Amino acid sequence: MPYSLTFELYGSNEEGHRPDSWSLPATAVEGLTEASNAAAGRRLTASSALSCLSMFNPDSAGSYRAVVAGWVQNFLLLAEHVALHPQPSAQGAPPLPVATSPPAGVATPRKVLRPGVGGGGAVAPLAVFGVVATAALAFCVLRRRARVQPGWLGGGAEAARRSV
Amino acid sequence: MAEVDLNRNWATAWRADAGRGEDEYGGAQPFSEPQSQALRQLAQQLLPTAYANVHSGEWAVYVPWDHKRALALGLPTDTPQLLEQLNTHCKCTRGAGGAASNYLAYGTSMDWMWQGARGRSRGRVRLFLHTGEWSTHARASPRRAACAVLPDLRAVRQQ
Numbered sequence: 001m002p003y004s005l006t007f008e009l010y011g012s013n014e015e016g017h018r019p020d021s022w023s024l025p026a027t028a029v030e031g032l033t034e035a036s037n038a039a040a041g042r043r044l045t046a047s048s049a050l051s052c053l054s055m056f057n058p059d060s061a062g063s064y065r066a067v068v069a070g071w072v073q074n075f076l077l078l079a080e081h082v083a084l085h086p087q088p089s090a091q092g093a094p095p096l097p098v099a100t101s102p103p104a105g106v107a108t109p110r111k112v113l114r115p116g117v118g119g120g121g122a123v124a125p126l127a128v129f130g131v132v133a134t135a136a137l138a139f140c141v142l143r144r145r146a147r148v149q150p151g152w153l154g155g156g157a158e159a160a161r162r163s164v
Numbered sequence: 165m166a167e168v169d170l171n172r173n174w175a176t177a178w179r180a181d182a183g184r185g186e187d188e189y190g191g192a193q194p195f196s197e198p199q200s201q202a203l204r205q206l207a208q209q210l211l212p213t214a215y216a217n218v219h220s221g222e223w224a225v226y227v228p229w230d231h232k233r234a235l236a237l238g239l240p241t242d243t244p245q246l247l248e249q250l251n252t253h254c255k256c257t258r259g260a261g262g263a264a265s266n267y268l269a270y271g272t273s274m275d276w277m278w279q280g281a282r283g284r285s286r287g288r289v290r291l292f293l294h295t296g297e298w299s300t301h302a303r304a305s306p307r308r309a310a311c312a313v314l315p316d317l318r319a320v321r322q323q
Contacts, residue, residue: 002240003214004278011222016257056220070253077249082214088240
């Protein structure tokens with residue numbers, strides 16, 4: 001499968017998030033009921049339930065709608081991209097940034113991850129070399145055959161010239 | 165309840181090191197759970213072009229690998245372009261899951277969908293969207309492992 005992704009939709013304390021995009025009020029969580037706990041299938045204490053709710057979910061209707069709207073746009077972007085690239089080429093992806101959201105005020109040097117780190121990075125050049133070498137060898141063999149058997153790779157024309 | 169983290173129950177880099185009762189318990193064996201079996205069967209039948217699984221706990225868009233700190237070799241060449249497009253809206257962490265989150269996850273669906281179904285797309289545009297897992301995601305913080313349930317969003321109070 002060409003495209004395989006994970007979406008992490010929301011984190012408390014803006015973890016992984018750049019605060020300049022969506023405004024997420026840090027108000028206290030309210031509204032968690034015993035019924036919703038029961039629906040979730042687990043017995044939780046009120047404090048741990050509130051902690052979990054705020055850790056994984058927006059804490060107001062407004063921020064909830066903003067989060068959902070943003071990810072709906074992302075899903076549509078993904079769908080459009082996949083529609084435009086149903087069979088993308090897969091010749092070793094170029095370097096990607098490892099992490100792009102350092103904590104506020106911390107100047108972290110941007111790391112670059114190379115495909116196949118840990119030995120795999122040498123695979124692509126070796127593979128290219130192998131393909132080129134194999135093709136060159138095959139070409140030489142075929143040319144040699146062509147001299148013996150007229151009709152191979154233009155050998156027929158060469159033989160015809162000789163016969164003339 | 166089998167108490168299996170469904171996003172640790174896939175065959176790629178599956179590990180048995182988390183025991184039953186732990187938050188990242190991946191099951192007795194890969195695909196031990198009917199939910200992951202069903203998704204695998206669906207993927208093998210439809211051979212989709214893309215797969216997205218949805219979690220919560222942080223802001224991020226990840227691509228393989230989850231189980232090692234490296235970008236999978238052979239990802240589509242337009243992967244960086246796609247991630248930048250997605251970042252237009254999420255403004256978030258993006259990159260290889262294990263490297264960008266600094267947390268390795270074994271037996272995840274993303275890694276299996278990439279490796280297990282590699283090169284098996286029919287070229288038709290099909291997109292899987294798979295939401296979450298049974299237990300909560302404990303990607304970046306052990307604190308999260310204490311939370312075993314993703315509460316119902318309907319509980320969010322209208323303001």
